[in-house]
Amino acid sequence: MGRCFLQVPRNMTTEHQTSVGLSFASSPAQTQGTPGFIQDVWDKIPLPPWLLITVLVGAALLLVSCPLCIVCCCCRCCRRRRKKGAKETVDLGRASNSTSTHLVQPDVDDVELGLQGPKRGRLQVSLEHNFRSQELRVGLKQAADLKAPQAAGVIDPYARIYLTSDPQKIHETKVHRQTLSPVFNESCVFQVSQAELPEAMLVIQVLDFHRFSPHASVGELLIPLGTSDLHHVLEQWYELGPPGRAQQEQMGELCLSLRYVPSTGRLTVVVLEARGLRQGLAGFYVKVQLLLNRKKWKRKTSVKGNTSSPYFNEAFTFPVPFSQIQKVDLLVSLWGRSSMSRGEPLGKLLLGCRATGHQLHHWSDMLAHARRPIAQWHRLQCSEEVGKALQLKKGLRLPLPGS
Template identity: 60%
Template sequence: MRLPPGPPSTPVPAGTTAVPELLPDLIARIPWPRWALLVLALAVGILAVSCVICAICCCCRRHRRKPHKGKETVGLGSACGSTTTHLVQPDVDSLEPGPAGSQKWGRLQLSLQYDLGSQEIRVSLKQAADLRPEGSADPYARVSIPTRAECRHETKVHRGTLCPTFEETCSFHVPQAELGRSTLQVCLLDFKRFSDHEPLGELSLPLGAVDPQHVLERWYQLGPPGSAQPEQTGELCLSLRYVPSSGRLTVVVLEARGLSPGLAEPYVKVQLVLNQKKWKKRKTSSRRGTAAPYFNQAFSFHVPFSHIQNVDLVLAVWARGPRLRAEPVGKVLLGSRASGQPLQHWADMLAHARRPVAQWHRLRPAREVDSILALQPCLRLPVPRS
């Protein structure tokens, strides 16, 4: 079968290559009219140019330099109209540091309740917030009624926080007749092991405003520590070390400071109380002519591990006063019935067995410590005669 003859082919000159015209062929194959293709090409070109212009503008804004401070600025005070300057946030450069009195001392949440039957004021410390603008602290709270020496309480120390959660409650006996003349004082301090504790803020609340029929719970703004601090009876530095295997408790009385200059020959009595009864005692030698005596004397007691939770350690500073007789200057109570720093010191001793732990403690009034101990009289059995 023979095929019909095709169209005659164009001869190609020798030494040349035939390149087909692709673009005219593609345009010829598209079924759209020629004017529609021109409009589509124009739209694509406009879109591409717009994208390039937007990219260039973004790069220019990103690399634009900030204006110099020497250039003229428009002040809000010269603006005309009803706009006021206090409604506009000022520029950061125009802010000036405020006075020192505007420092924020933080906030404290607590609740107060007075029981008419027992005539006791119940103070519940909840939490504190924003004790410092920055940094960290080891805060604790000291609650007291300045007019009543026995009304004192210290919370435990909270490590490394400016927003401690206390959740502690203390009760003070205040007769209803004295309620209107009494003031509750709450001091927040930063715990320092070997230096004076730094005050973080203070709150004073008149108890006459307490409603006995309701529980008053709210947030209070702390103020700066008062210039008239309560009279300090001094401080005592001591070291504790306990070895559970041998039951050996070592108490090292290091030094005291802040004692009254009128006291003579101060010394320290160390006493162990077991189950609210006097058990063992020692005392240091006296030091003459100083309000900051240095003792550095160690005492060892045998306390079995089964008794360590029932033992109270009492250190009392004694000295001869104006009446030329020895009187207690102040006491420090450590053990499971202690609170605040002494309780934390006792816990650190048990947590770090076989290692001495030293710390300063504020002396408390002797009557206050005695009321907490509530010692029972020791019954002495008569010795049978031979």
């Protein structure tokens, strides 16, 4: 290991040599004892060490949490944009006969809308069709759990049977006294050709017999023969439905699309098509009327003829402020032209807060999905039924978008 020699001038005295040596010996010690920059800053902060450490840890957590919050907000915005884009895509060709319950506002209950009525009883019916003689044999076996229209508890039931293809030929059973489960064991035969079979419908009406007053209707059963397997004897139990459905079946169905934009206050009604209409008429057209604050706006489609399933695809726009949407009554009527008359009403529909059933469901779907067209099939109703609904003073208060 090399040695370092310090050369001292010859003329320097011993005292000077000693002082120089001491100065060089003391300089390294002073350099090693000088505190660093971090230690100097730490000593100058007038805070306890534990408090200073807590502040530093909190600042580090804040720096880490800020980027995480920004990333979460961006993800939420992307999800909302994707959901909004998915809601705006609508296929009007997939319109169904009834709306799905998850699309309806939760405040609108099926019981309030009248979709879940009370049970009216059951019928045991047998069907047998002879394709050679083109005869349909209908056997009415028995009924069970019939509901009395009044509070008497028992009724005098009998049945009326006919086909929609030949409503003039009606078979009536015997009257059974004071019972809710009559045993009929009667049969009747109808002439039905193979061409009429797909569109024919069997109607069985159960009525309560009254000697000195009109007979009360207990229920009605509709059996479409086109969808029934008549190659062998068919016997099963059927649930009775509400009366008057056979008349509605003959009126036909109408497909409508509704769209409401709250920001601009525009209600758009699109009359798409109809089906199952009465044959023998020269043409069909649709009238759309909007009733609001004792005012009426009328629109009418063009006449479509030579078919029982006309296709219209015509749109009508009405100005409806957002504050008045709960007071709107939309009346849609289907008219038919014949060679003897310019036009006769075939059926009507009422949509709005005073409507019932599927019409009210359709209206609530439109309010729940603003700016989106909602299409649905509706079965036409008779004028008397729509008139009763219009006479009501108040309607349901449906939840509005953004409320």
